[in-house]
Amino acid sequence: MSIKARSVLTRAIVACVVVVGAFSCTTEDEFLEQSAPAQESVPVFEEEADVASITLEGIYTEFSESVDCATCTYTVPADVKTVDGTKLGVKPGSIVCISAGRKAGEIEFVNMIGTEQQPIIIGNCEE
Amino acid sequence: MKKLIFFVIVTLILSAVVSQVSAQLAFKTTSPSTIAYYEYLPSDYNSNSNKYPIVIFLHGIGERGPNTTDKKVLGDNIQKVAKIGPPKFVKSGTKFPFILISPQLKSNYGNWPTGYVMEVINHVKKYLRVDEKRIYITGLSLGGGGAWSIAQDYPQLFAALVPVCGGYNNQSKAVNIAKENLPVWASHGDLDNVVNVGKTVNMVKKINETKPAPNPLAKITIYKGVKHNAWDYAYRVDNSLHKPNVYEWMLAQTNKKNAGNNIPTAKAGGDQTKYLSSTNTTTLSGSGSDSDGSIKKYAWSKLSGPAATLSGNTTPKLKVSGLKEGTYYLRLQVTDDKGNTDSDYVRIIVKK
Numbered sequence: 001m002s003i004k005a006r007s008v009l010t011r012a013i014v015a016c017v018v019v020v021g022a023f024s025c026t027t028e029d030e031f032l033e034q035s036a037p038a039q040e041s042v043p044v045f046e047e048e049a050d051v052a053s054i055t056l057e058g059i060y061t062e063f064s065e066s067v068d069c070a071t072c073t074y075t076v077p078a079d080v081k082t083v084d085g086t087k088l089g090v091k092p093g094s095i096v097c098i099s100a101g102r103k104a105g106e107i108e109f110v111n112m113i114g115t116e117q118q119p120i121i122i123g124n125c126e127e
Numbered sequence: 128m129k130k131l132i133f134f135v136i137v138t139l140i141l142s143a144v145v146s147q148v149s150a151q152l153a154f155k156t157t158s159p160s161t162i163a164y165y166e167y168l169p170s171d172y173n174s175n176s177n178k179y180p181i182v183i184f185l186h187g188i189g190e191r192g193p194n195t196t197d198k199k200v201l202g203d204n205i206q207k208v209a210k211i212g213p214p215k216f217v218k219s220g221t222k223f224p225f226i227l228i229s230p231q232l233k234s235n236y237g238n239w240p241t242g243y244v245m246e247v248i249n250h251v252k253k254y255l256r257v258d259e260k261r262i263y264i265t266g267l268s269l270g271g272g273g274a275w276s277i278a279q280d281y282p283q284l285f286a287a288l289v290p291v292c293g294g295y296n297n298q299s300k301a302v303n304i305a306k307e308n309l310p311v312w313a314s315h316g317d318l319d320n321v322v323n324v325g326k327t328v329n330m331v332k333k334i335n336e337t338k339p340a341p342n343p344l345a346k347i348t349i350y351k352g353v354k355h356n357a358w359d360y361a362y363r364v365d366n367s368l369h370k371p372n373v374y375e376w377m378l379a380q381t382n383k384k385n386a387g388n389n390i391p392t393a394k395a396g397g398d399q400t401k402y403l404s405s406t407n408t409t410t411l412s413g414s415g416s417d418s419d420g421s422i423k424k425y426a427w428s429k430l431s432g433p434a435a436t437l438s439g440n441t442t443p444k445l446k447v448s449g450l451k452e453g454t455y456y457l458r459l460q461v462t463d464d465k466g467n468t469d470s471d472y473v474r475i476i477v478k479k
Contacts, residue, residue, distance in 0.1 A: 051360055052351040053368060057344045059335045063328070106368055116336075 052104050056122070058085065058112030060092070064123030072097035072125055076107060085120070086111040093118035100126040151217055152229075154205045157250040161196035163205050164247055167217045167227040172256075176398050176456060176474035180261035180286075180378055181226040183248060184213050185239055185270030194235040205231055212267055213374075216364050225263075225378065226255055232269075238295055239266070239273025241280045248284070254430055256456070256472045260390060263377045265289035267358040268322065271313075272296060275330065282307035287380040289313070289373055292357040294322040296330045304345070305337035310380045311345035312373060314361040316353030324349065388465040391417035395459040395473035401450060402478050408448040411473055415443070415461030424462035430472070431456045450477045 054063070069075075073094040076083055083096065090096065092115040098107060114120035152165045169179060190211075192204040209218045214229045230247040232239055244264075251257070264285050266274035271293025278288040279300035287310040290296070304311060311334060315327040331347040348369070350360050366372055371379065383390060395413045415422035427437060427445040432455030438446045445457070455475040462468045 051353060051368070053348050053360065054351070055346055055348040055369070057346040059340055059344065063349065106370075 050104060052102060053106050054098070054122070055106060055108040056112060057108075057110045058114070058120065060114035060116055060118075061109070061112040061120040061122065064121050066100075067095055067097055067121060067123035067125050069097060069125035071095050075099065075125070076102075078102060081106060082108045082110065083112075084110050085113060090120060092120065095121045095123070097123060097125040100124045152209060152214060154202045156198055156201060157246050160243070160246055161198065161201070162230055162233075162243065162247055162250075163192055163198075163201035164228055164230040164251075165205060165208050165214055166251070166255075167214065167223065167229075168255075169224050169226065170222050172226075176256065176395075176472045178256045178258040178470065178472055179226050180224075180263065181228060181251070181255070181257050182213065182223075182374075182377065183244065183262070183264045184227060184229045185244065185264070185266030185273040186210075186212060186229065186231070187266075187268035187270055190231065191234045191236070192231040194233045201231070207231070211358055212270075212362055213265070216362070221364050223374065225261075225374075226251075226257065232273075238269060239276065241277050244273065244277050245281070256430070256458075257470070259468060259470050260382045261286045261378070261380070262382070263287045263289065263380070265291065265373075265377075266293065267291040267362075268355065269294060271322075278309060278311075279303050282309045283382075283385040285309060286382040287312070287377045289361075289377060290327070291361045292316065292319055292322050292327070292355055293330075294326060296326060298330060298333045301330060301333035302337050305334045305341040307385070308341045308343070310343055312348070312376060313345065314348040314350065314357050316350045316355060316357040318352060319355045319357070321355040385467050386465070388463070388467060389417065389419045390467045391415055391420075391422060391461050391463040391469050393459050393461040393469040393471040395457065395471040398474040398476070400476045400478065403450065403452060404479065407450040407477075408446065409450065409475060411445040411447065411457065411459075411475075413443050413445065413459040413461075413471070413473075415459075415463075415469070417461075417463040420464040422461050423464050426460045426462075428458050428460070429455060430458055432475070433477075447475065450475070452477050452479055 075097040078099060090112060112120050152167055155166050156163050186208050190207040193200055208229045208231050209215050213227055228251050262285050264274045264278055271290040272295035274288060274290045275293050275296035278285055279297060282303050290313045292315045313327045313331050315324040317324050327347060331345045334341060334345040350357050360368055361373055363372060393415050396411050399409055401409055425441055425443055427440045433451040433453040435447050436449045456472060458470050458472050460468055460470045
């Protein structure tokens with residue numbers, strides 16, 4: 001290889017290293033918008049719960065917008081996240097109350113088994 | 128001349144780099160209908176011969192693409208699919224451990240036809256190392272309705288169903304989901320003014336009130352004070368709301384039975400490395416097992432790699448001859464006496 005050719009090749013390699021270095025710091029998303037760092041099957045971002053949600057696995061169990069607190073068979077304590085109907089012995093016809101003061105976070109109800117005639121009711125109650 | 132050489136070398140390397148960083152979401156199309164879709168593969172996909180779970184994501188009405196088979200036009204519009212939902216997270220750097228396929232509905236459709244989605248699923252199963260027991264379907268809004276609809280028609284195909292604020296489920300077909308014990312996690316905002324939350328509530332109710340009740344029961348999440356954008360909460364990749372989150376929950380579901388019959392298990396054998404200086408032939412020893420029946424059919428096929436001659440394609444042992452330098456991926460699919468199938472994959476690396 002001639003000296004001139006080597007010089008061209010060297011300049012090309014240097015230029016490419018700069019280009020590769022620049023691009024290796026980006027992801028596809030940065031061509032479109034600001035990206036978050038890549039991670040392997042772990043959260044991209046961690047946030048505090050900013051919404052309240054109710055998850056239910058049950059039969060003949062219904063949600064109600066609001067229930068009379070005086071009728072509550074069981075009231076979910078503020079720090080409880082999972083309510084297991086079997087463990088608590090929640091029977092058909094029970095009224096399970098969520099405190100109206102609970103603004104964010106998940107409550108999960110599992111094993112809530114009512115009957116067609118006596119459904120379980122889950123609702124917010126306000127004193 | 129010097130400038131030309133310089134320009135060519137820089138352009139080639141630059142192209143390689145750009146294609147590498149853009150490779151997370153690959154634009155592809157099916158045949159015969161030329162349906163556009165985004166394909167995401169896990170980062171270790173090309174370094175082994177493992178099979179992978181696959182998630183089919185169906186977008187909402189706002190992300191539809193043009194009614195055309197022109198690949199250039201489809202390619203120019205496919206990025207809309209990644210506006211919200213799981214592909215958006217891929218775009219922003221999340222590396223899911225599953226294959227994610229996000230088809231784009233053409234604008235002449237008002238909903239997701241089952242045949243449309245099935246063309247995509249059948250197409251990708253031809254060339255990807257899909258774990259047949261871990262195929263999941265999810266979607267939001269119009270796509271949530273599509274996910275319901277397709278799972279109702281093909282409940283045996285899926286390991287789990289995750290419809291988010293879905294619109295056009297059919298309660299009369301809820302029994303199809305219940306009978307197959309298809310795990311369901313549906314979600315909706317309680318203030319949704321586009322698709323009423325009752326759509327999801329009533330569908331889950333109908334599934335769970337089927338007799339006998341499904342096992343597991345379908346579960347429903349209601350987001351309080353949330354309108355139509357339930358997807359902002361349902362698809363979160365962290366555990367700020369749900370532990371497990373929806374992805375972790377899906378991956379924990381495996382389809383083990385169809386119509387009460389255990390699905391068989393295929394084993395394609397260990398990967399091989401061959402040297403052409405010694406041989407250009409090899410034999411793969413596969414097997415199949417079925418805990419409540421027998422294996423009725425073996426089917427070997429080549430997924431990718433240079434040309435080669437396969438013989439004994441319908442037996443447990445496959446002879447591969449005429450090997451050439453390169454990497455081959457092959458699939459063994461076994462079928463049991465009830466027609467259930469499973470696939471496993473093997474790699475042959477051929478060196479000089």
